[in-house]
Amino acid sequence: MGFLGILVALGLLLFLAYRGWSILLLAPAAALVAAAFASEPLLAHWTQTFMPNAATFVAQFFPLFLLGALFGKLMDDSGSVTVIADEMTRRLGERRAILAVVLAGAIVTYGGVSLFVAFFVLAPMATALFRSAGVPRRLMPAAIALGTSTFTMSAMPGTPAIQNAIPMPFFGTTPFAAPGLGIIASAIMLGFGLWWLARAEAGARAAGEGFGAGDTPPIQVVADDQFIRERAVSSHEFDTAELIHGGHSTDRPQLWVAALPLVVVVLVNLLMSALVLPRIDASFLAEARWGSTSLAAVGGVWAVATALAAAIVVLIALNARRLPALKATMDAGANAAVLPAMSVASLVGFGAVVAALPAFEAVREWVLGLGGGPLVSLAVATNILAALTGSASGGLTIALDALGPAYMKLAAETGLDPGLMHRVAVIGAGTLDSLPHNGAVVTLLAVCGSTHAKSYLDIVMVAVVGALVALVAVIAIGSSVGSF
Template sequence: MGLLGLLVGLGLLVLFAFRGWSVLLLAPFAALVAALFGGEPLLANLTQVFMVNAGGFLAQFFPIFLLGAVFGKLMDDSGAVTSVAGFMAERLGERRVILAVVLAGAAVTYGGVSLFVAFFVIVPMARSLFRAAAIPRRLIPAAIVLGTSTFTMSALPGTPSIQNAIPMPFFGTTPFAAPGLGIIASLIMLGAGLWWLHRAEAAARRAGEGYGDDVEDAAERAAADELVRERATTAREFDPAELRRGQRSSGPSPVASAILPLVVVVVVNLVMSLVVLPRLDVSYLAEQRFGGTSLAAVAGVWSVAVALAAAIATTIALNWARLPALRQTMDAGANASVLPAFSVASLVGFGAVVAALPAFTIVRDWVLAIEGGPLVSLAVATNILAALTGSASGGLTIALDALGPTYVELAARSGIDLALMHRVAVIGSGTLDILPHNGAVVSLLAICGLTHRDSYFDIVMVGIVTSLVALVAVIALGSALGSF
């Protein structure tokens, strides 16, 4: 009965989340259903397992949600994201339209701009470029997914994405874990994705397909759609409803002022991770008032938080005159972080209740028994949970909360570098999460005025297939050569 309860609880969570019900309600309800079937005490699971683990996730990662959302909103309202996207389009020209859209998305998301901010800025630019080049608009979502939701989310070393931050407290790693393997994975995703998109473009030209007809006001309707909002907030770290608040600059930011904050994120993150924090005396962290922790458990989050804070200060300093409603903009960014953070925390609480059930040992033993060793079983676990929840961050945290200590032991026993475990876990979470019910996919299609039938196959090819190929390559190279 315990295993049945686990499956029923998970099924209810997936089914009703896809229908747009709030995860804040669904996750505790589904957790209690699983506990009920397992004959476990309900109130104890709610307050001592669900809430404690959800609160623990917020305690660790809310600063990144908060600072990332504020930074994204500032970049949007100052016109900086528009400026970066326009710069890419101008430099690459009409003959490299797809590349321009992909690199524009990659530049802003690797620089720390929230995904949904990038969506609402890059989609109009992509429409204009694709229309002028007579490329079918059905390819726009795939081009944006490739640039924003693949290698810059999970593979590029130092990416400030929440997915790259989640393994750090578990493995004691930094945002730059396994940099060589991350770069190789990024090149595979980018190269294979561009190959597929150019192949699709060539086929459409041969068929005389053309751009097609736009859907008017699709982005505005998507931003106001509560169903899109509920799905979106479990997928990434920004509440789309807050995009309409604050006040945008009347014109784009100068390119230098737009690009510098993105550079600051990467450089400060690198310096904090590799130079500043390793030289600090943080022995005080062992004191009980600081949680009795260690630098390894907090360094990664500290690095990303300081980098985003520095980028926020840089953005305000460079764009002061283009932020006419600074308080409203920062308030909107702060508010945009709350619902996504609590939604993912609720998924974490659900996972903690499930992992505490006696029946979960069956699932754990099955995962650990997968042939190929710890790297393969870790990749399978993160893939499955990200797919079921439709959330890379939620699935990754559930997997590591339940199995993280076990994988640390297996890595020590097998001589596997934890940096390699980090990179495999992150890339694994960013593959099958892009299934049809994924909030980012649903939101992007709504913003573009397209349907799954129009564009989803190309999203699968550039978002899932390329990431799976890169994941296999990282596991193979890591197994043969170790982490580098």
């Protein structure tokens, strides 16, 4: 009955989440359903299992949600994201329309801008560019997804994406874990995605298919759509409803002003991870008042948080006159972090209850016993949970909460580099999360004015198949020669 309860709870969570119910309500309700099937104490699981684990996630990662959303909103309202996107369009032109959209998305998201902010900026740009070049509208979502939601989210070393931060406390790693393998995985994802999109574009031209009719929907319509919002907040770190708040600049910055904060994110992240934090005496963290922790457990989060904070200071200093409503913009950015953080935390609480049930022991043994070694089982676990929750961050945290200590034990016994496990886990979480119910997919299709029927196959190819190919390559190379 316990295992049946887990299946029923997951089915309930999936079905009602796809129909627009809030994760804040569904996650504890589904957790209690699973506990009821196992004849476990319901109130105890709610207050002593669900809530402490959800609170721990918030305590660990809310600074990154907050700073990431604030940075993205400031970049948007200052006009910086638009300037960078327009510059890529100008330099590459309509002859390389798809490449321009992909690279624009990659630059801003690797620099720390939320992919939802990137979606709403890139979609109008892509519409004009694709229409001029005669590229079908149906390829827009896949082009934007390739640049924003694949290698810059899960593979590029140092990416400030929340998904790349989640394994750090579990494995004692930094944002630059397994950098060589991350670069290889990024090249595979980018190369495969561009190949697929070039093939699709050539086929459309041969068939005489043009851009088509229509335009992108107004940002106000999509951003405040409750159906879209409920899905978006549980998949990434920005509440789309806040995009229409604040104040957008009418005076665009120069390119170097727009790009400098992105450079600051990358450089400060690298300096903190490689030079500053390794040299400080953090022995005080072992004291009870600091949570009896270690620098290895918190250093990665500190590095990303410092990088984002430094970039925010630089951005405001350079664009003070271009932010006509600075307080409103910052309020909107802060508010944009709250619902996503709480939604993912609720998914983590649900996973904690499931992992605490006696029946989950069989699931744990099955996952750890999969053939191919710990890297394969880790990839399978993160893939499955990200797919079921429709959230890379939620699925990844659930998997590592339940199985992280077991994998660290295996790593110690077999000499496996925790950095390699970090990279495999993040790439694994960023594959099957892009199923039809994923909030980023639903939002992306809406902002591009397309549908699942027209565009989802191309999204699958660039965001799922390409990522799976990269994941297999990283596991094969890592198993053969180790991490680098």
